[in-house]
Amino acid sequence: MRIVAALFVENFSLxxxxxxxxxxxxxxxxxxxxxxxxxPCTVGPHLAAIIHCPADADGRGVFEVVVREGFDxxxxxxxxxxxxxxxxxxxxxxxxVRSEIExxxxxxxxxxxxxxxxxxxxxxxxxVA
Numbered sequence: 337m338r339i340v341a342a343l344f345v346e347n348f349s350l351x352x353x354x355x356x357x358x359x360x361x362x363x364x365x366x367x368x369x370x371x372x373x374x375x376p377c378t379v380g381p382h383l384a385a386i387i388h389c390p391a392d393a394d395g396r397g398v399f400e401v402v403v404r405e406g407f408d409x410x411x412x413x414x415x416x417x418x419x420x421x422x423x424x425x426x427x428x429x430x431x432x433v434r435s436e437i438e439x440x441x442x443x444x445x446x447x448x449x450x451x452x453x454x455x456x457x458x459x460x461x462x463x464v465a
Contacts, residue, residue, distance in 0.1 A: 337397045337451045340428070342385040342459045344369070344447075348432055360386070360430070368462045376440045379463055383433045383447050391426035399431045402448045407458050414438065414445060439463050 346364025353359055362384065371377045389395055400418045404411040415435035423429035437445060447459040 337387055337389045337393060337423075338454065339449055339451060339457050340386045340388050342383060342447070342449050342457055344381045344459065344461050345384045346382070348382070348384045348430070350430075358428075367460060368464060371439065371442070371463055371465055375442070375465070376438060379437050379439055380434055381437070381461055383435070383449070383459065385431045385433070385449055387421075387423065387429050387431065387451055389423045389425050389427055389429070393425050395423050395425045397421055397423070397451050399433075400450050401433045401435065403435050403437055403445055404448055405443070405445060407446050407460075409448060409456060 343365045345362050349361045351359050351361065369379060369381060383401060398418060398420050402413055403415040404413060414437045417433045417435060419431060421429060442464050444460055444462045449457045449459060
């Protein structure tokens with residue numbers, strides 16, 4: 337399985353069109369967020385990820401998100417979420433993760449995302465005053 341896309345979003349919803357095909361409505365995709373108050377503070381961004389399962393896979397996976405201070409996989413962990421999922425082979429699924437991140441000062445954090453033991457996908461988020 338692989339991550340097709342991952343974004344920080346304000347709102348994420350599913351619907352079907354007239355022919356019954358799934359549609360995803362993404363609102364407020366962003367890479368910068370204003371701190372909710374003076375520093376230090378806590379931010380709680382929503383990360384939406386779309387995952388594809390090949391037709392020859394068994395459909396079972398684990399989605400992992402580790403929020404770190406930078407792109408380096410050895411940087412300090414600010415938040416972590418691991419969630420198992422199933423998806424019909426040949427289809428797509430989504431994962432929506434909300435992390436509580438303590439921020440001491442304006443800076444960039446990076447969500448490191450992967451399925452199983454696959455490659456990491458990095459999604460940056462800058463927190464400003």
